[in-house]
Amino acid sequence: MVINKTVPKRTEGTGRIEAFSDGMFAIIATLLIFEVRVPALTDLSNSAVLSALVGIAPKAVSFAISFFTVAIFWVTHHHIFSRITHSNWKLLWYNNLLLFWLAIMPFTTAFVGNYTTQPLIVSIFALNLFLAALSFSLMTYYVFFKSDLMSETISTSERSKQWKRGCRGFILYGLAFLAAFINVYAAMIILIIIPFIFVIPRLMRETSIE
DSSP: OOOOOOOOSOEEOOHHHHHHHHHHHHHHHHHHGGGSOOOOOSOOSHHHHHHHHHHHHHHHHHHHHHHHHHHHHHHHHHHHHTTBOEEOHHHHHHHHHHHHHHHTHHHHHHHHHHOTTOHHHHHHHHHHHHHHHHHHHHHHHIIIIIOSOBOTTSOHHHHHHHHHHHHHHHHHHHHHHHHTTTOHHHHHHHHHHHHHHHHHHHHHHHHHHO
């Protein structure tokens, strides 16, 4: 007797996806700091200490950019998945694609920390962030408009508004990628500003509501 078992198109809940993703986010955020190492000092005078700190400043800046970028991805990921009621095969792989690009960030962060003014290396760093942001937008587009994984109480207009807000990420990172070939300092400024663009307006809205 042949037993015909059909694989369900979707399953209830997203607990396993969120648990795996949270673990990945935590590991990635932790790995980022490993390249910011305590300088070896033979002279403990104030000027020598300050000089050493200036020497590791590029690594500290690249760490800060990447850490807050990962934090923004995690917060947004948490917000999106709190509204998803079911999961399916496509959602799993959209999420895996996002985690793949984020997992590369410790490498590109260390690379740009060592060569902050090298245009190609800065462009590689920006491209990494662009691809992570693009994969996130592709995932949210699928969840919002191409699947039946979300609560029906969330209106189409609200989904569209949130998706368009998220698209700013890959647009800005794409701009930084292109700017790196023209003016590497402009590219770095864009990369530094992007986390503020996502965090500060939201904080101001939350404060105004209170």
